[in-house]
Amino acid sequence: MNTMSSKAAERAAAYEAAAADPARRPRPSHGPLTGIRVADFCWMGVGACATRILADLGAEVIRIEDRNRLDMPRRLPINKTAGARAYGDEDPDPDPNAGGLFNNYNRNKLGITINMRDPRGQELCRRLISVSSVVTENFAPGVMERWNLTYDRVRELTPEPIMARMSGYGHSGPHADFKSYGPVVQAVSGLSYISGLPGREPSGWGLSYMDNMAAFYNGAALLMAIYHRNNTGKGTEIDVSAVEAGIGLLGPIMLDVTANGRKTRGTAYPLGNRIEHPHAAPHGVYPARGEDRWVAIAVFDDAQWQGLVAELGHLDWAADPRFAAQDARHANQDALDALVGAATAQRDRHDLMHRLQARGVPASAVQTSEDVVDHDPQIAQAGLFVELDHPVIGPAKFEGMPMQFSRTKVDYWRSAPLLGEDNRYVMTEVLGLSDDEYEHYVAEGVL
Amino acid sequence: MSGVAETGQKPPYTGLKAIELAEDVGGEFLGRMLAEMGAEVTKVEPPQGSPTRAIGPFVQGQEGPDASLNFWYYNTDKRSLVVAPEATAARLADLLADADVLIVSLQPARQAALGLDLNAIAAANPKLIVVSMTPYGLTGPWKDYAPSNLTAIAGGGPLMMCGYDDHAIPPVNPGGDQAYHTSAAFGHIAVLAALLDRQQTGLGQVIDLSMHSANALNTELGNPYWFYNGVNVQRQTCRHAQPVMTQPAMFQCADGSYVYYTLILADQHSWKILVGWMDEMGMAAMLTEPEFSDVVHRQQHMGEIQELVECFFLIQDGHEAYLEGQKRGLPIGIVNAPEELLEDEHLRERAFFVPVDTGTVAGTVLFPGDSYRFSAFSAVPKQRAPRLGEHGGT
Numbered sequence: 001m002n003t004m005s006s007k008a009a010e011r012a013a014a015y016e017a018a019a020a021d022p023a024r025r026p027r028p029s030h031g032p033l034t035g036i037r038v039a040d041f042c043w044m045g046v047g048a049c050a051t052r053i054l055a056d057l058g059a060e061v062i063r064i065e066d067r068n069r070l071d072m073p074r075r076l077p078i079n080k081t082a083g084a085r086a087y088g089d090e091d092p093d094p095d096p097n098a099g100g101l102f103n104n105y106n107r108n109k110l111g112i113t114i115n116m117r118d119p120r121g122q123e124l125c126r127r128l129i130s131v132s133s134v135v136t137e138n139f140a141p142g143v144m145e146r147w148n149l150t151y152d153r154v155r156e157l158t159p160e161p162i163m164a165r166m167s168g169y170g171h172s173g174p175h176a177d178f179k180s181y182g183p184v185v186q187a188v189s190g191l192s193y194i195s196g197l198p199g200r201e202p203s204g205w206g207l208s209y210m211d212n213m214a215a216f217y218n219g220a221a222l223l224m225a226i227y228h229r230n231n232t233g234k235g236t237e238i239d240v241s242a243v244e245a246g247i248g249l250l251g252p253i254m255l256d257v258t259a260n261g262r263k264t265r266g267t268a269y270p271l272g273n274r275i276e277h278p279h280a281a282p283h284g285v286y287p288a289r290g291e292d293r294w295v296a297i298a299v300f301d302d303a304q305w306q307g308l309v310a311e312l313g314h315l316d317w318a319a320d321p322r323f324a325a326q327d328a329r330h331a332n333q334d335a336l337d338a339l340v341g342a343a344t345a346q347r348d349r350h351d352l353m354h355r356l357q358a359r360g361v362p363a364s365a366v367q368t369s370e371d372v373v374d375h376d377p378q379i380a381q382a383g384l385f386v387e388l389d390h391p392v393i394g395p396a397k398f399e400g401m402p403m404q405f406s407r408t409k410v411d412y413w414r415s416a417p418l419l420g421e422d423n424r425y426v427m428t429e430v431l432g433l434s435d436d437e438y439e440h441y442v443a444e445g446v447l
Numbered sequence: 448m449s450g451v452a453e454t455g456q457k458p459p460y461t462g463l464k465a466i467e468l469a470e471d472v473g474g475e476f477l478g479r480m481l482a483e484m485g486a487e488v489t490k491v492e493p494p495q496g497s498p499t500r501a502i503g504p505f506v507q508g509q510e511g512p513d514a515s516l517n518f519w520y521y522n523t524d525k526r527s528l529v530v531a532p533e534a535t536a537a538r539l540a541d542l543l544a545d546a547d548v549l550i551v552s553l554q555p556a557r558q559a560a561l562g563l564d565l566n567a568i569a570a571a572n573p574k575l576i577v578v579s580m581t582p583y584g585l586t587g588p589w590k591d592y593a594p595s596n597l598t599a600i601a602g603g604g605p606l607m608m609c610g611y612d613d614h615a616i617p618p619v620n621p622g623g624d625q626a627y628h629t630s631a632a633f634g635h636i637a638v639l640a641a642l643l644d645r646q647q648t649g650l651g652q653v654i655d656l657s658m659h660s661a662n663a664l665n666t667e668l669g670n671p672y673w674f675y676n677g678v679n680v681q682r683q684t685c686r687h688a689q690p691v692m693t694q695p696a697m698f699q700c701a702d703g704s705y706v707y708y709t710l711i712l713a714d715q716h717s718w719k720i721l722v723g724w725m726d727e728m729g730m731a732a733m734l735t736e737p738e739f740s741d742v743v744h745r746q747q748h749m750g751e752i753q754e755l756v757e758c759f760f761l762i763q764d765g766h767e768a769y770l771e772g773q774k775r776g777l778p779i780g781i782v783n784a785p786e787e788l789l790e791d792e793h794l795r796e797r798a799f800f801v802p803v804d805t806g807t808v809a810g811t812v813l814f815p816g817d818s819y820r821f822s823a824f825s826a827v828p829k830q831r832a833p834r835l836g837e838h839g840g841t
Contacts, residue, residue: 032643045667057640078671084678084690087668088711100675101668151822170820175793179778182667183686183696187707187780188769190788192685194622195609201697201705202782203619204685206608207667216632221819223639224484228459228824230646236823244799245818250785251472251623255516256504257785258813259805265784273597273620277503277517283597285606285617294617296601304593357592364598366618369673369680372604372663378589384660397674402630402660403637404584406569407652408644 007095014097018391018418026110026425031058032408036226037430039125039132040064040109041149043071045182045208046166046242047138048105049215054134054222055108056401056410062128062426063111065419070094073101074419080393096419097392103416107388107398111417112426113447120446122147127431130157133235134222138166141177151237160235162225166218170241180242182208189246194253198268213249214242252277279330282308285366286341288349294366295349297340297356301326307359311352312343373397390415423447456824458485463642465548466491466539467525468563470498471594473627473658474552474580475521477634481548482524483817483826489526489542489838491535496835506809512835514807519832523803523814527833529840536562543572547651548638552580555590565653575651576641580634584657594658599626603662608669608680608688612695618682629665630658694753697782704765705782708772710756712745720775721756730759789813805831 018024028034036059040051043065055061065071074096077085081098096102115121125147129135135154137144144150144165151163165171168180183205186192192204221238229235247254256262264270273284273296280300288295299305302325309317317323317339322332329336344352349365356363367376373385382404385397393415401410427433427441441447463486467478475490475497482488490497496512499521505514512518530538543549551558551565558565558579565585569577579585582594597620600606605626610619637654645651664670669680672690680688685707686696696709711717722739725731732755738744745752760768769781788794800813817826 032640032647034647053636057643078668078675080675082676084676086689086691086693087687088693088713090713101671104671104674169793170797173793173796175773178773178793179776180780181778183707183709184778184780187705187782190783190785191621191623192707192782193784196619196622196685197611197616200611201699202685203610203621204697204782205621206610206680206682206686206688207605207665207669208687209605209621209625209665209667212665212667213629213632216636217818220480220632220635220639221821223636223643224459224819225821225823227639227642227646228456230643231459232456234454234456234823236821239820239822240818241797241820244794244797244816247788247794247799248815248818249623249625249628250815251628252504252517252520253623254785254788254815255520255812258789258800259506259516259519259809260504262504263784263786265786270622273617275597278501280595283595285597285601285620287617292614294601294607296598296606298595298597300595357589360593362593362595362598364602366601366607367604368607369604369666369669372602372666373670373673376602376663378583378587378657378659379663381587382584382657382660384663393675397670399664399670401637402633402664403654403656405637405640405644405652405654407648407650408640 011095011097014391015418015421018421021391024414026422027413029058029060029411030409031411033057033059033226036060036134037132038062038134038136039129041135041137041139041144042166044073044138045105045211046215046218047136048073049212050164050166050218050222051109051136052105052107053219056412058411059134061109062422063106063109063417064125064128065111065113066116067113067419068115070096071102073105074099076101095392100393100396103390103393103396104398106416108411108413109417110422110426111420112423113420115446116147118446120441124431124446125149126157128426129154131430133158133161134226135161135163136166136222137164140179141167141171155235160229160233162222162229162235162238164218164222164238164240166214166240168242170244171239182211185210185214185242185246189243190250191246194250194270196270197272198270210242210246214240214245217245274333279326281326281329281333282336282340284337284340286344288344288352289346293349295344295347295352296364296366298362300362304361305329307361308356311355311359311361312340314339314343386412388412388415391418420447454823458824458826461485463487463547464545465489465550466542466546467550469550469552471552471627472499472517472521472624473630474550475499476628476631477578477580477638478525478550479521479523480631480635481638483829485827486548487526488524489528490522490833491528491530491539492835493532494529500835506805506807509808519805522832524827524830525833526838527836528838529836532561539563539568540571543568543575546575549575549577550580551577554581555585569651569653573650574645576638576645576654577651578634578638578654578656580630580656581658583659585655589659596624596626599658599662602659604666604669605662608666608682610682611684612692614682626658626662630656630661633661694749698757698760700760700763700765700768702764706760706765706768707780707782708777710753712749712752713742715742717777718745720777724772724775725755725759728759730755730762801829803829803831
């Protein structure tokens with residue numbers, strides 16, 4: 001009991017500290033989305049990553065959470081004390097405010113908790129929507145319908161709304177109710193199949209690429225809808241199917257199938273790190289000095305080839321008829337890759353990258369997140385990762401935007417909200433509840 | 448929502464003009480994204496055509512700049528204007544007078560060689576949005592480094608997360624030019640931010656987007672594991688890279704195909720569904736015994752459970768297992784080959800693939816359709832990529 005209560009006391013203290021910190025108080029934003037309020041029902045990765053784009057550009061994004069069904073990124077053992085743990089290896093009672101992944105996805109947003117099993121909670125949601133102009137969600141199919149928060153209903157609550165529905169399969173068709181997350185989407189869309197060595201099982205993706213890409217596409221779709229409404233006064237519902245977005249990322253192989261009738265199954269496809277078009281060779285990932293250290297090299301023409309053989313000290317290769325031209329090198333990649341791999345194996349991957357690049361050869365160390373975040377001078381000069389403090393987590397790095405604007409200011413003003421951190425502000429100042437009403441709802445478990 | 452807008456509203460970029468100077472599929476993909484939502488996108492090409500026209504595959508054994516499926520894919524709905532390199536800067540000055548967006552994906556040295564000064568262009572055209580989308584950005588020690596898709600996805604971090612359990616095999620590139628696609632996705636967001644800014648202020652601006660930075664933001668859990676736990680993740684066969692090795696999540700089926708399914712032992716709900724399904728097929732063995740309803744017991748027998756699930760899928764047709772598993776409420780995916788997508792009943796019902804008249808020996812060819820659907824408006828009907836110089840030459 002003592003540990004529990006000290007834990008509870010510690011968690012309560014974090015809220016007091018956050019409330020006392022003027023830098024965490026909601027404030028007028030600037031940026032191209034100033035004045036846009038978003039009732040954000042998103043959770044998990046896709047939705048939160050999409051609405052982060054809106055928040056970065058100045059929208060007032062109000063995350064609506066459920067205390068009794070914590071957002072997964074709050075729970076996962078991606079935090080400062082978990083160490084080397086698989087994300088499925090959860091703690092039984094994780095501190096919802098210590099979750100690093102949640103912090104990463106939800107900076108710049110406000111956070112409230114509403115109990116949707118209580119009719120008064122649902123009424124508060126409708127009130128929030130009535131003072132918002134954008135609604136976002138990525139629940140399993142049917143959840144918004146159960147709350148009667150369909151687009152038609154939302155239109156009754158607020159004029160010309162934009163409502164983004166982010167799902168795996170889209171909101172029509174026979175598989176609309178199918179359950180998915182990134183790896184399932186990657187499998188179904190073909191992205192996993194086109195990744196791997198010939199004659200082996202697909203190696204696919206080591207990340208939920210389609211959670212991220214669907215988030216970026218949903219972010220763009222929301223921005224398009226806002227741009228359209230600014231021009232025409234008209235709102236819209238948005239239906240993004242992650243599977244369809246994924247198919248759109250397969251590239252020209254899809255046209256090889258539809259225009260040329262190509263069949264990929266049962267053939268030597270895909271080719272691992274080699275490519276069919278153009279005839280680039282060597283084109284691969286080669287061992288470097290150290291354990292599990294690699295360098296990627298891609299040679300597209302004779303000048304790059306000359307640079308490679310000079311750097312690797314093997315001018316003799318250039319005289320070998322098997323390697324005399326791009327087509328010949330492409331046809332003899334087994335022999336070529338063995339030679340290149342032997343020549344790179346004792347080289348430092350970054351040193352070799354820079355020396356090859358000095359000779360005009362496309363090359364890169366295969367970098368870890370540690371390399372990219374802490375040691376990459378190109379990333380550092382771009383200021384890609386920004387630091388923000390958090391009442392429980394402390395200072396942490398965040399993924400910024402990969403572009404620099406000459407005019408638009410991206411404002412990283414606050415780390416992610418504590419669970420329910422902005423309840424009082426949103427209920428009283430946005431929805432106009434009295435302090436008594438607010439305290440009453442807290443006491444009754446509506447918030 | 449049917450996805451087919453019948454509101455009479457035009458897509459959002461209607462009336463916008465964009466000029467594209469791109470020699471890679473990233474810049475071209477961004478131009479395509481603007482074109483399919485209504486912008487008039489003019490691709491300015493040298494007399495021999497964009498280098499992307501020389502990249503295969505080619506349509507039905509044909510050759511030449513108008514036969515590249517690579518070019519077809521990334522350049523639908525655009526116009527092609529041929530301009531000699533030495534005339535580019537002067538011609539641009541005219542073209543940009545009534546343009547809204549300029550896409551440039553040439554590296555700094557190529558920009559200089561063509562006499563392009565992006566800041567000067569922006570100064571001369573205050574409402575213009577100039578988006579530079581280059582391999583490493585316009586500044587910094589690597590800005591002139593030679594690019595490729597493979598080296599970009601390597602440098603940004605995603606590649607180290609992809610490959611096989613066997614780490615004697617190098618990391619394996621996920622298929623398709625995904626490093627360029629990632630850059631294009633962010634390029635679209637950047638252009639939209641600038642368009643929204645211009646709606647407020649009336650002013651354009653210059654955007655400097657780096658493909659390297661874009662890929663560094665596309666690791667999903669990789670960066671957070673480093674930010675917070677201080678550990679690097681390790682690649683694993685077709686499933687999440689994690690700090691420790693986990694159980695395989697891809698199961699081979701009787702027809703040689705694979706399904707993706709992550710067995711989460713702590714998830715009581717899906718455990719019951721799975722065991723019920725296995726039991727109906729006579730494949731549950733001891734998993735129906737009461738002690739297996741305890742998660743700790745399951746975790747102690749992980750290896751045996753994994754083997755039983757492997758056997759369970761190995762006797763089934765992959766596609767049937769996918770549909771049956773989903774019907775029962777499990778998040779399971781079939782690993783589709785591209786040609787199998789054309790038979791998918793769901794995609795057919797949504798009319799995802801759209802016919803495009805290519806004006807070539809191939810006739811009408813199916814293309815993947817829109818990546819986003821709106822109730823208020825639709826993308827423009829997809830038109831084939833332009834032939835070289837189809838909309839004018841020097």
